[in-house]
Structure formats: C-alpha cells, structure tokens
Amino acid sequence: MPEFNAFFERLRERIDSRDTVVSVGLDADIGRIPEQLLDKDLPRWAFNRRIIDATHEYAACYKPNAAFYEDADGWRSLRETVAYAHGKGVPVLLDAKRGDIGNTARKYAELLEHVDAITANPYMGRDSLEPFLSKPDKGVFVLCRTSNPGSADLQDLELDSGEPLYRRVAALADLWNERGNVGLVVGATAPDELEELREAVPDLPFLVPGVGAQGGDAEAAVEHGLADGVGLVNSSRGIIFAGEDREAHSASGGRSAESGDPEETFAKASGQAAKRLRDRLNQYRG
Numbered sequence: 001m002p003e004f005n006a007f008f009e010r011l012r013e014r015i016d017s018r019d020t021v022v023s024v025g026l027d028a029d030i031g032r033i034p035e036q037l038l039d040k041d042l043p044r045w046a047f048n049r050r051i052i053d054a055t056h057e058y059a060a061c062y063k064p065n066a067a068f069y070e071d072a073d074g075w076r077s078l079r080e081t082v083a084y085a086h087g088k089g090v091p092v093l094l095d096a097k098r099g100d101i102g103n104t105a106r107k108y109a110e111l112l113e114h115v116d117a118i119t120a121n122p123y124m125g126r127d128s129l130e131p132f133l134s135k136p137d138k139g140v141f142v143l144c145r146t147s148n149p150g151s152a153d154l155q156d157l158e159l160d161s162g163e164p165l166y167r168r169v170a171a172l173a174d175l176w177n178e179r180g181n182v183g184l185v186v187g188a189t190a191p192d193e194l195e196e197l198r199e200a201v202p203d204l205p206f207l208v209p210g211v212g213a214q215g216g217d218a219e220a221a222v223e224h225g226l227a228d229g230v231g232l233v234n235s236s237r238g239i240i241f242a243g244e245d246r247e248a249h250s251a252s253g254g255r256s257a258e259s260g261d262p263e264e265t266f267a268k269a270s271g272q273a274a275k276r277l278r279d280r281l282n283q284y285r286g
Ligand SMILES: O=c1ccn([C@@H]2O[C@H](COP(=O)(O)O)[C@@H](O)[C@H]2O)c(=O)[nH]1
Pocket: 025, 027, 065, 095, 145, 146, 147, 148, 185, 186, 187, 209, 210, 211, 212, 213, 214, 234, 235, 236, 237, 238
C-alpha cells in the first residue's frame, strides 16, 4: 500500500487539527448571491470571502465547482478565493471533473498549479488522467459512483466479469494510486455502494458529496468515506445558501434574532450550517 502523498498528509493534518471532515462546497451561483454583493467588482469573490470567514474553522477543505467560475471574472474570483482559503490554512479541491486525450489533459492538469486537488473523469482511461496522476504533491479524486439520480445508467452496468462498472473504476483507481495521491468520488446517496467500495479499496480516501441538499446518508458517508481517518464529506448549497430563508425573512420586515445587517446574515447562517454539519459528522467518526 503506498503511503499518502503530500496532499493527503496535509489533508490529514487539517482533519486532525480542526477535528472536521467537512468539505465546504463553494458553488457561488451568481443567481443566488445576496443582492447587496452584486455591485461589488467580483461578486462571487466577495461572497466567497464572507463564506470563508464564517466557515473556515469547520472546514477540512473548500471545494469550488469549476462550473460556477468558467468565465473571465469567474477565474479571477476563483484565484482570489483559493489564495484566501490558503491564507486561512485550508486546502482547496477544484471540482472540475476533467479528462481528455493526453495532450489536452496535460493542459487541464495545469489547473493543479493553483489548487491542491482536483476531481477527474476516468471515462477515457488511464492516459487521460496521467497528467493529473503524475503530479506527486497533488490529489486526484476519480469519479466512481456519483450521487445523481442517473448515476446507475452507466456506472451500474454489469461487466462480463459480473462486477458493476463502478467497481472496475475503483479497482483501476487503486492501481493508478502509485504515488498515494488518488481518492474516489462516491455519493452519499448510494450508501450500499459506499460500503461495498470501502471494502474493495480500503486504502483510498473518498470525497463523498450528496449530504445536505441531495439528502444523502451522512452516517454512511462518514462510516465508509474515510481511509485511515482521511476523507471528505461535502455539502455546498446546504452551507453557503443556508441564510436564504433568513434573508427573505429580514427583507420582508420580519423580526427575529437573525435580523440585522443583511450583509452578514447569510455569512452567519453559513457558519452555523458548517458547524452543525461538522458536529453531526463527528458523532459518526470513530
Ligand atoms: O457525484 C457527485 C460529484 C460531484 N458533485 C458535486 O458536489 C457538489 C454538491 O452540491 P450540493 O449543493 O451539496 O448538492 C456540487 O458541486 C456537485 O456538482 C455531486 O453532487 N455529486
């Protein structure tokens, strides 16, 4: 079994020192960012900065999804966000789900110059992931059994050997883990598969999305997501947009303990949501 590489050791350090396996998903959807931030130069960065201030204590890592940043201002916002998260000592995992022929993958892998880890799509096979895998200090989370309703369409297909495709992906990812830098993405909405995969590849840390807004199984996520104590359970909308109801309440003139500066309402709510998730997940950690 390869030792964890530098990324996974840093992640372990963060998990142990802050006692958290929460990945805070920074899916800075411009359509949901509080109105008072929309006139800022880079609203997504302004939003993320406030979210990071409120949540970093509870974050083992931040996981921006590239889909929310793929335009000129988006990349600038992402760069600022990554630098700020690093300034708080929190690793950043870019959920980019890349994978292409080698020459193109080599360019995609340059994304890893800016972040600590990335998600990758194994559909095109080993050579399409090699440029990511060959970066010894970074982490690569390979999509295996995803959390969406359609995941079974391809991932559950039975191969001639009788195993489902997602099991073959896990076995391949285990082979590709020559540098101790590989993890798997396995959704919390598939608790049976989480358990089965943990048995199949005991040494690979999982990134487990799908708790929170997708209603996945938080207990199974923790029980099976961690390898030697290392792994991540992600919530994005459930944390960063936790304040939406309260903002609506304040905006409509409602009086509550949360009424006050609207600029801070959403950030405070995100901090509380991150803490709640941290505490809940910690109940299930050994
Ligand atoms: O199987 C997968 C792989 C990736 N994701 C991503 O994680 C977050 C989940 O967001 P929530 O708001 O917590 O539902 C999002 O970026 C997805 O693209 C996933 O959900 N499932």
